[in-house]
Amino acid sequence: xxxxxxxxxxxxxxxxxxxxxEKIKEKFPDEVVDVTNFRDQVSVIVKKGRIVDICRYLxxxxxxxxxxxxxxxxxDYHAKKDPRxxxxxxxxxxxxxxxxxxxxQVPENDPNIRTVTAIWVGANWHERxxxxxxxxxxxxxxxxxxxxLPEDWEGHPLRKDYPLKGPEPEKDWHGFIxxxxxxxxLKEYEWEE
Amino acid sequence: MLIDxxxxxxxxxxxGTKILPPNVIITTFDxxxxxxxxxxxWPTTFGLACCAIEMMAAGAAHYDFDRFGIIxxxxxxxxxxxxxxxxxxxxxxxxVRRVYDQIPEPRYVVAMGSCACTGGIFRTYxxxxxxxxxxxxxxxVPGCPPRPETLIEGMMKLQEKIRKEQARWxxxx
Amino acid sequence: xxxxxxxxxxxxVLIFILIAAAFGLGALLLGxxxxxxxxxxxxxxxxxxxxxxxGEPRYRFSIRFYVIAxxxxxxxxxxxxxxxxxxxxxxIGLYAFIEMVIFIxxxxxxxxxxxxxxxxxxx
Numbered sequence: 001x002x003x004x005x006x007x008x009x010x011x012x013x014x015x016x017x018x019x020x021x022e023k024i025k026e027k028f029p030d031e032v033v034d035v036t037n038f039r040d041q042v043s044v045i046v047k048k049g050r051i052v053d054i055c056r057y058l059x060x061x062x063x064x065x066x067x068x069x070x071x072x073x074x075x076d077y078h079a080k081k082d083p084r085x086x087x088x089x090x091x092x093x094x095x096x097x098x099x100x101x102x103x104x105q106v107p108e109n110d111p112n113i114r115t116v117t118a119i120w121v122g123a124n125w126h127e128r129x130x131x132x133x134x135x136x137x138x139x140x141x142x143x144x145x146x147x148x149l150p151e152d153w154e155g156h157p158l159r160k161d162y163p164l165k166g167p168e169p170e171k172d173w174h175g176f177i178x179x180x181x182x183x184x185x186l187k188e189y190e191w192e193e
Numbered sequence: 194m195l196i197d198x199x200x201x202x203x204x205x206x207x208x209g210t211k212i213l214p215p216n217v218i219i220t221t222f223d224x225x226x227x228x229x230x231x232x233x234x235w236p237t238t239f240g241l242a243c244c245a246i247e248m249m250a251a252g253a254a255h256y257d258f259d260r261f262g263i264i265x266x267x268x269x270x271x272x273x274x275x276x277x278x279x280x281x282x283x284x285x286x287x288x289v290r291r292v293y294d295q296i297p298e299p300r301y302v303v304a305m306g307s308c309a310c311t312g313g314i315f316r317t318y319x320x321x322x323x324x325x326x327x328x329x330x331x332x333x334v335p336g337c338p339p340r341p342e343t344l345i346e347g348m349m350k351l352q353e354k355i356r357k358e359q360a361r362w363x364x365x366x
Numbered sequence: 367x368x369x370x371x372x373x374x375x376x377x378x379v380l381i382f383i384l385i386a387a388a389f390g391l392g393a394l395l396l397g398x399x400x401x402x403x404x405x406x407x408x409x410x411x412x413x414x415x416x417x418x419x420x421g422e423p424r425y426r427f428s429i430r431f432y433v434i435a436x437x438x439x440x441x442x443x444x445x446x447x448x449x450x451x452x453x454x455x456x457x458i459g460l461y462a463f464i465e466m467v468i469f470i471x472x473x474x475x476x477x478x479x480x481x482x483x484x485x486x487x488x489x
Binding site: 149150157162163164165166167172173175176178179180182183186187190191192 | 294
């Protein structure tokens, strides 16, 4: 009867996220505004000035190695807090299996932030969506234009002061008004019973 | 008259159709043409959202559409029906209208699903509240999404509508 | 007498041709009479998945098609000339043989020329 040696190993968990937050804080002490921890989800709230340096450090440092940008989105805290917008980066390390969330504050009177497409190429379309929905301009983006809505739409719908039902029918997107008018003109070509 | 109908055994099958047994059928043009059209409705596949999955299920093996003569065509030039399956957004509305315009007559429109009928649960900035704002719809099939049996009943209602047509598509009306 | 020959056995073929033509043309003609005629701009536009068509519908053909077709015609005519010669080959003697060899050699020179000028290359 053969004896088989079985080695059970626990999955490698990587660094504790609070430690990662501490590392960021000691490397960029002026930029970090706050570190929050909600049920083991750690977010580091930073100012938007040196966001590219912070992200470059997180991407390149061999013990951190955040090579997967899982998500990039925007938040609008209309009238709830100032600054109004935040750009949220959800980062994950495929090598070390740890996660962190970086929130960059973007004020309303200067809604632009530098792009991170040089670090993670996948941020391209996410930043376009953020621009489309919130109006946050990403400086240095290779192709910043609307991605979900028609290119000449006016307004940024996911802001909290945009009407849910959309613009008034007279001030609607011109392409849709043209479709309605043209279908009225073509009613004479329809075949009724 | 070539046939003296009083002595020959003509059987009236239904209103307007007579059969001379065993295999001569005498009927009107309307009935023949409508029968031809309703037995071979060829829709353009225009699946926009989740209702497209149910439309595909209705066309697949279990709830077969082919047994009704309904064959999905890829191009509007070769079809005579448009099944709008899914949410119509304002960005997509000109495309839907253009595809409808390019279907040759006789053409019919089936609005499948709540979003195509009335906009569904989406009363938002980019959702058209019903494709009948810019298309003439013949049959509305509600549901979110409608089961394949519901869609088949919708097509049968369209067949009923075609059966009752009287020279609707004629150039001399 | 030659000149008054009427192929009367082929009359059914003529009737058949006329009925077949009547079927096809008649269907088109009836369609033209009975179909609805209400064209408008969007209905007549070329279909490009519902968007405004971009670009030209006709593109330029490659010149290679013309070159291949011309070479085919030349060598096909050469083959047609060789066929009757081959049929009466044993009756015409050595003189005709040498003439045909000269003919083929002239065309062979043209063949080598086309080969060296890359007329047989597709790309």
